[in-house]
Amino acid sequence: MKDGFQWRNCLNILTKINMLDQYLMGFLFAKSKFRTQLCFRVILMSLVLCFMVEFCWSSCSVDDCYRGVCSVDSHDGVCECDDGWTGDRCDHCGGRTRLDSESGIIHDSKEQYDTDRTCVWVVDSGRPDTRISLYLETFATECSWDYLYIFDGDSIYSPLVAAFSGPLRYNDVSMVHEVTTTSGYAFLYFYSDAAFKLEGFNITYRVDGCPFGCSKHGECDPVYKNCSCDPLWTGDACDIPACPANCSGNGQCSISQKMCLCEPGFKGSDCSVLSDEGYWQFEDNKAYGRASPAVVQQDNLVWIVGGYEFDKKNISIVSLNLDDRSSQEITQQGNIPETRYGHTAVLYEDAIYMYGGSLHGRKVVDEFHIFDVTTSTWMPNVTYDGEPLAVEGHTAVLYEDTMVVMFGYSPKYGYISAVQEYNFINKTWTIAKTTGARVLGTYGHSSAVDPIRNIVYVHAGFVPTSAPSDLTDDLYQYDLSKKEWRVLPSSSQPRFLHSAVILSDIMFVYGGNTHTDSVQFTGAKCLSSDFLAYHISCQTWSRLPSDVSYSPDIARYGHASFVYDEKIFIYSGFTGVMKDDILVYNPGNCSARTNVSLCLEITPGLSCQWDAAEEQCMLSDQMMESALLLGNSSMQQCPTTSPAVECTEIDNCSNCLQTPRCNWCNSKCQHLSECDNEVHDDVFCPDTVCEVVQNCRMCNEQEGCRWRNNKCDRNPEGDSSAGVCGFSCDDLHTCQSCLSMNSCMWCSNQQRCIDSNSYITSFPYGLCWEWHTGIQNCPVTNCSLYLTCELCHEDLHCGWCDSGDMTGIGTCKEGSATGPIKLDDAGNAVVDMGLCPAESWFFFDCPSCQCNGHSRCVNDTSVCENCQNNTTGPQCETCAEGYYGNALNGGSCTPCQCNNHGTRCDSSSGRCQCNTKGVIGPTCDSCDIQQNYFGNPLRGTCFYNLTVNYQYTFNLSSNDDLYLTMINLMTSPGVSNRDMEFELRVSKAINMNITFRSNSIPGIEHEIVYKADISYYSATFSSSDFNFEENANTTFFVYISNFTTPLSFKVTFEQGNDLNLVFYVLLYFIITLVILLSVVGLVWRFYQLYTNRVIAQNRAVELAVMARRPFATVNLVIENTVPPDIVVGTKKKHPLAISTANCSDNKAQVATIFMQMPMPDDGKVPFGQSRFCLASALVQIKAKKGERRNSHQKAEIPEPRSEGNLNNACSTLNPLHDNHDSTETAQRELVDCPTRPALHVIQNHFPASYDNAAMV
Structure with a gap:
């Protein structure tokens, strides 16, 4: 941007501010009254400077406006933009632009395009049926979200010929794209959403020219508009070299044939490929361009059924003969279905069975049709049992008498992880009960069948996850006979809408959409030309070359692929346009390897085996199909370092057990060498069937699963709320109802409500021209509902028909640049000038006078004078104060009805702005009772009480x-x-x-x-x-x-009150009494707490004392005979004491003895009673005469005693004898032990306060 006078002034101001920031901030904020005052002054000055900077930035100079002029006469110096440009500096496209020059440039912005923007360009050649060529010089938009649409005509009703999105010519991506229209018009429409933005596009156009201008390698015929190429160039645009790279020095260039004649041992268009290597080539025959078709192969015939085509309404079927490469569109009979894409088809007994798909983005169906290939007739009224799911983006294979359908997306059930089966014999649809790994359902995956092993290999696809990308690179295998899933090594190349085929024990994967950016561009491509090979036996991935030396335009997605004559065919696809070419990959030639070592050498994309009998090298699948495999061949050995699935990356038990060399242990997946316990059966795994389901309805369809808390869980018994699903987005058919759901989006041109996580899968080819997420942004459903020319032009479908009275009144109608349109019986848009005269039709701009019928403009200007009919505004577009209504386009304004409680109301709704507090209501007709306002505003007013x-x-x-x-x-x-x-x-x-x-x-x-x-x-x-x-x-x-x-x-x-003395005295007494009672209660409570604490402490001391008392054991022998003491004539004996405790004076003891209770005659102890009891008595201690004299001395100087058991104090304290003599001896010995010295020894070990705490 060049410096103008005002811009230089702004730079000077900014420089001064920078100086203030560097030199004054430290000085101003030091501790000083003077500096504080100065600081406030500087702050005030800074505010003034900021205002000046804002003024400088908002104003412009002569050279500031990118596509406009600066209004230097205006006081604020604003940019007045050219038609089709907007923004403060006129640097972003906006509105509609008509281009009528013979050549020119179309671009969207000066730098990066703006978000949430729509722009329209119409190239008008001025001559009907004239070719207009548009060439993409640069192109970079957000993949799958921001599109540039090109229509062959002057309106959005014209046939669509291109829908470009993504980085097509940006950085290292250099796809060549030129679009040609033949109607004499080209209608370009650009839409960007509210996410991130890129550099946009730069397109050159020219009228009535040859393709690509003959690429500067030929002459353009001015009459027929075709190219006459130079000798070394060929192609419609002379853009293909006849002898690329001068045949690489391995052949001769034939000028007459315009091709390289390669020397022996070399092949390819440039003779650079060795004879045993694979290479690509283009087929001369043109394909019928389409995306996501269903492909069925019948020997040398390939049936291409349906697929997305820009301008088709009924489904088309193409038959491709692979022998002579001829193709033709089949003339169909019967009830021809609507065109669709994302469907599947299989061939069974000369009939094509077609299932599911999307009807041009409007609806996903569960339709099941049958096409008889012998009569080219669609069979009517197909009946079957069961209900198949309405899905798109699924795959299907034929196994015996069953059509096996895998995955796909359903608007009702989400991303399907189930396998559906249709039995041709029973004519029934069922859900297969699979085992093995728990897999995630995907959209746009690939399925390749290994007919020898009866295994389907399912790779990649689109599935919404919590990961940064919604694309997956997983590889599963499905055993058709066992109905078992297993996990195989992933490709590390996420993608969807790619293709895969199996040839010679290798699965080849080509192309697809690999875009994974959601916040900013990181280099992910929208269109891929990746060519991957998966060696089935070795379980290894490798990348193969996919370049064609003379054409960089081979990347695509939504294509079809098939195998014939040991070659891989890539049919059509989508690159922003429908590709009409056929790519052919010729794999390496095993027969060119002449010895065993060369034959068995590992080469990516080639699997060879040595035939010992014939002494030749052959493809693996040829050997597998022959009996030579039984002992007359040698197979390639897989690399010992072949990569495998990382066990630690698997977080699912079932998938872990279905992965080679992995095992589930310690609640995680580990390598077999790291596991102690081997578990090989997933019945020991926690059930994860419910966990992989991400949709409420699909969850409830699973046995034992129920939806709750926004996830699928095991059926919670007794939970009445589990399993209740709300409306799906597909159930809502209006914009307002759709956008009232947080997770839904509304596509206006398709009139369809979709889930926000399915936008890319619902419109993979840009079929949604504009989408909305806010209910306030819902568009009108008919052009006639727009009341101003400006609003009318914001809708691509509409144009403005002026009334001709020079007041701005008019009608918005569906139309094109030529005039208004109407739909004929076939649904085609036809211009009808009878709906609006040509001089009154405004498609690009609006009439200068837009006074909405309430005034006229001054002197043919756009200034409305003296608005009438109670209106106001620059264009008399609103009702004057005190009036309400819709003044647009001749509308009327009505006085506000406020019941004398206001003079103003909302100019649109008429809701009054009441001037009295407490008066509420649309017409000030009620009082705000909740806020304590009462009255009758209809006959008076409202009062606050x-x-x-x-x-x-x-x-x-x-x-x-x-x-x-x-x-x-x-x-x-x-x-x-x-x-x-x-x-x-x-x-x-x-x-x-x-x-x-x-x-x-x-x-x-x-x-x-x-x-x-x-x-x-x-x-x-x-x-x-x-x-x-x-x-x-x-x-x-x-x-x-x-x-x-x-x-x-x-x-x-x-109002004052009388003093009531009695009341206050009584109140004082009551308060005092309450306080006293409260104090007494608190004191009593504290006393109780203290007493309880003392009792608890004493109890603890007593328990401690009791715990420290000495103890001993006494053994008692009981004889089941009559005690001798009660037998007549026997001598009475004194019982032995089992425990004694001396009193403090050592003159008495408390002795305890056993007593036998009286027994019944039968000698049995009654239930609930005991035979014995303990008896204690106070007894006197009698010492021997010789010991009495020494008693005081012994008491004062105690002799040392041992601390053994009490039984050691008296040797016969615990006798165990069965005769009376021993008992008598024991008694006598007890008497000889009068002072119980052992008890005294134990007592000496207790504290002084517990001298008498002897215990046995």
Whole structure:
């Protein structure tokens, strides 16, 4: 941008600000009063400078406007943009532009294009049926979201010929694209969404020229517009070299044949490929361009059924003969179905069975049709049992008598992970019960069948996940006989809408959409030419060369592929246009390898085996189909370092067990060498069937699964809310109902509601021209609903028909650049000038005078003078203040109906802006009772009811109070014998009027006082002047008016009360009594807590003492005989004590003995009773005479004792004898031990306070 005068001034200002920032900030914020004051001044100056900078930036100089002129005469210097350009600097496309020169340039912006934008260009050659060529010089938009559409005509109703999206010619991507229209017009429409943006596009166009201008390698015929190429060039645009790279030095260039004649051992268009290597080539025959068709192969015939074509309404079928490469479109009979894409078909007994698909993006169907290839007839009324799912983007294979359908996307059930089967014998649809790995359903995956192993290999696809990309690179194998899934090594190349075929034990994967960017461009391509090979036996991936030396335009997606005569055919596809070519890949030639070592050498994309009998090298599949494999051949050995699936990357038990060399242990997937316990059966896995399902309805279809908390879980018993699904987006058929759901998007041209995570899969070829996510953005359904020319032109389908009265009145109609259109019986758009005269039709711009029929413009300008009919605005587009309605396009305005409580209302809805606080309603017809306003605004007004003896503060400063000019208050006396005092304090001057009403005085209201322009007022209303009796019903009214908000005020009505001495004394007594009782209660509570604490402590001490008492064991022998003590004539014996405790004076003891209870005659102890009991008695200690003299001495100087068991203190304390003599001896020995010295020894080990705590 060049410097103008104002721009240089702005630079000087910015320089000064930078100097202030560097040199003054440290000085200003130091601690000083002077510096503080100076700081505030500098801040104020900075604000002024910021305003100046903003002014400089918003204004322009002469050279600032990219596609416009700067209005230097205007006070603000704004850019006035050329037609088709917008923005502050006129640097972004916008609106509609007509281009009528013979050649020119079309681009979207100066740098990166703007988000959420629509732009239209119409190239008009001025001559009907004239060729217009458009060449993409550069092109880079957001893949699958931002599209440039090219129509062969002058409107969006014309046939679509191209839909470009993604980085097509950007950085290292250099696809060659030229689009030609033949109608004499070219209609270009660009749409960008609200996500990220790129550099956009630069397109050159020329009228009535040859393709690519003959690429500067030929002459253009001015009559027939075809190229006459130079000798070394060929092709329609002379863009293909006849002898690329001069035949690479391995052949001769034939000028007459315009091709290389390769020497032996070399092949390819440039003779650069060795005879045992694979190479690509183009077929001369043209294909019928289409995307996502269903392909069925019948020997040397390939049936291409349907597929997306720009301008087809009924399905088309093409038959391709692979022997002579001839193709023809089949003339169909019967009830021909609608055209569709994303469907599948299989061939069974001379009939093609077609299932599912999308009807040009409008609807996904579950239709099942049968086409008889012998009679070229569609069979009517196909009947079957079961209900197949409505899916698109699925795959299907034929196994025995069954059509096996895998995955796909259903608007109702989401991304399907189930396998559907149709049995041709029983004519039934069922869901297969599969085992093995738990797989995720995908859209746009590839399926390749290995007929020898009866295994289907399913690779990649689109599935919404939590990962940064919604594309997957997974590889699964499905055993058709076992119905078992297994996980194989992934390709590390995510993609969808690619193709895959199996040839000679290798699965070849080609092309696809590999775009994975969602926030910014990182280099992911929208169109891929990747060529991958998966060696089935070795389970290894490799990348093969996919370049054709003379054509970089081979990347594509949505194509079909098939194998014939050991070659791979790539048919058609989508690159923004429908490709009409056929690519052929010739794999390496095993027979060129003449010895065993060369034959068995590992080469990517080639699987050879050595035939020992014939001594030749052959493709693996040829050997597998022959008996030579039984012992007369040698096979290639797989690399020992072949990569495998990383076990640690698998987070699913079932998938882990179905992955080679992986095992599930310790709740994670590990290599077999790292697992202690080998588990090979997934029955030991936690059930993950429900976990992989991501759709509510599909979850409920799974046995044992129910949907809850936005995920699929095991059926929770007793949970009544589980399994309840709401509306799916596909169930909603209007924009308003669609966008009321958070997860839905509305496509306006398709009139379809879709789930937001299925946009790319629902419109992979740009069939949605504009989508919406906000309910406020819902477009109208008919052009006639637009009331202004500007709004009319925002819709691509519409044009403006002016009334011709020079007031701006007109009608919006469906139309084109030529004129308004109507649809004929076949649904084709036809221009009908009878709907609007040519001089009144405005498609690109609007009439200069747009006064909406309420005025005329001054002197043929666009300025409306003196708006009439109660309207206002630059174009008389709104109703004047006090009126409401729709003034657009001759509409009327009606006075506001506010019941005298307002003069303003919303100019569109008529909702009144009430000027009295508390009056609410669309027409100010009710009081805000919830806010304590009462009254009748229809016959009066609303009042806020004040309570006497309270002070009220009102703050009228919210947005709802913006239009208030009045507030009314009312109150009634509380008692009859007291005067009422009134006080009002207001923040600004107001008018006040006080009135009253009473039953004792006739009349409605009587004025007391009126004051104007006051902010304070007080008064006393005497009970003698006003009747305050209850039956008088006296009410005071205060009217505050003539103010503007914000406003605050305080108001009080107060009446004094008599002093009641008895009441206050009684109240004092009660309060004192309550306080005293509370204190006593607290003291008593604390006393209880303290007492309980002391008791608990004492109890703890006692337990500790008891725990430290000495103890011993006593053994007792009981004989089941009559005790000798009770036998007549026997000597009575004293019982032995089992425990004794000395008293403090050592003169007495407490002795404990066993006692035998009386027994019944039968000698059995009664139930619930005991045979023995313990008895204690106080006994006297009798010492021997010789020991009494020494008793005091022993007491003072105790002898040391051992600390053994109490039984050691007296050797016969615990006798175990069965005769009476021993008992007597024991008793005698006990008497000989009078002082129990052992007890004394134990006592000496206790504290002094527990001297007597001896225990046995």
